[in-house]
Amino acid sequence: MTIIDHPKEETRLRMVFLGSSGAIQVPSFHCVCSVCQAARANPQHRRTRASLALIGHETSVIDASPDIEFQLEREAIRQVDRVFITHWHFDHVWGLGLLGDAASHVSWPPIELYLPHEVIYHFDQELAYMKSRVNLHPIGPGDRFELPDATWEVVKTTHNEHSVGFVVEASQRFAYLVDGVTPPVQTLERLKKTNLDFVILEATMDELDEQWWNFTVEQAVACWQQIGPERCILTHLTCHGWKNHRLIAGLSYEERLAYEAKTPGLKFAYDGMTVIL
Numbered sequence: 001m002t003i004i005d006h007p008k009e010e011t012r013l014r015m016v017f018l019g020s021s022g023a024i025q026v027p028s029f030h031c032v033c034s035v036c037q038a039a040r041a042n043p044q045h046r047r048t049r050a051s052l053a054l055i056g057h058e059t060s061v062i063d064a065s066p067d068i069e070f071q072l073e074r075e076a077i078r079q080v081d082r083v084f085i086t087h088w089h090f091d092h093v094w095g096l097g098l099l100g101d102a103a104s105h106v107s108w109p110p111i112e113l114y115l116p117h118e119v120i121y122h123f124d125q126e127l128a129y130m131k132s133r134v135n136l137h138p139i140g141p142g143d144r145f146e147l148p149d150a151t152w153e154v155v156k157t158t159h160n161e162h163s164v165g166f167v168v169e170a171s172q173r174f175a176y177l178v179d180g181v182t183p184p185v186q187t188l189e190r191l192k193k194t195n196l197d198f199v200i201l202e203a204t205m206d207e208l209d210e211q212w213w214n215f216t217v218e219q220a221v222a223c224w225q226q227i228g229p230e231r232c233i234l235t236h237l238t239c240h241g242w243k244n245h246r247l248i249a250g251l252s253y254e255e256r257l258a259y260e261a262k263t264p265g266l267k268f269a270y271d272g273m274t275v276i277l
């Protein structure tokens, strides 16, 4: 995996992690734990809410977090052509309205918006004013799109009833399965068939003493090994744990580095991390 330092000068097809936190940002305004304090002291350790951009002949993003304006400005991304939504949770869709506003202020062509068909009614109710600024594509598992930079396929994830992930095939092949725990059998079989170069999973909580529809780091690593590619990137990192119904500090930056060192092929995403495809 090639991770580069000067993405803005790069002309090859690349993937940029616009954000890498879960629904809870790091630092979080209500928290003074050691991880949040470390992120306040060193802005490089801050995380905004998870989403991904694929930049080539055009720019596609997976999910539109509430932080998307800040993220696009930080990465000097001036136009968004396509948006793929994984599920209708606020940390993945609240930025849609911001993109709609941008599309009306500048003369973008309509944004191609791929939305699980079960949640089209949310769009119709909450973002109806944007309709003229998007071409809406209702999607479901098994759908496949041949696009200028890559082929995209929709797969079911295990997070809520309508959540989906994406298998993206360019010069490298990867799957984006965020949010969600171990995917259903049909998805696992589909992933094993593809010979993925890497998989992007979520590891929302570092520690967890009850069953959630999100992974801990250990659970995500076990899922990666089940799917089988050589490399895995973990994102949607809240950097906290949940114990006795309370939010507690999670892995520190140094502990994450140590975890990577003992786990070949594993990388924790960070905001702005850029991978050449």
Ligand SMILES: [Zn+2]
Pocket: 022, 023, 089, 091, 092, 179, 236
């Ligand atoms: Zn989320």
Ligand SMILES: [Zn+2]
Pocket: 027, 028, 031, 032, 033, 034, 035, 036, 037, 240, 249
């Ligand atoms: Zn904290």
Ligand SMILES: [Zn+2]
Pocket: 087, 089, 159, 179
């Ligand atoms: Zn979610």
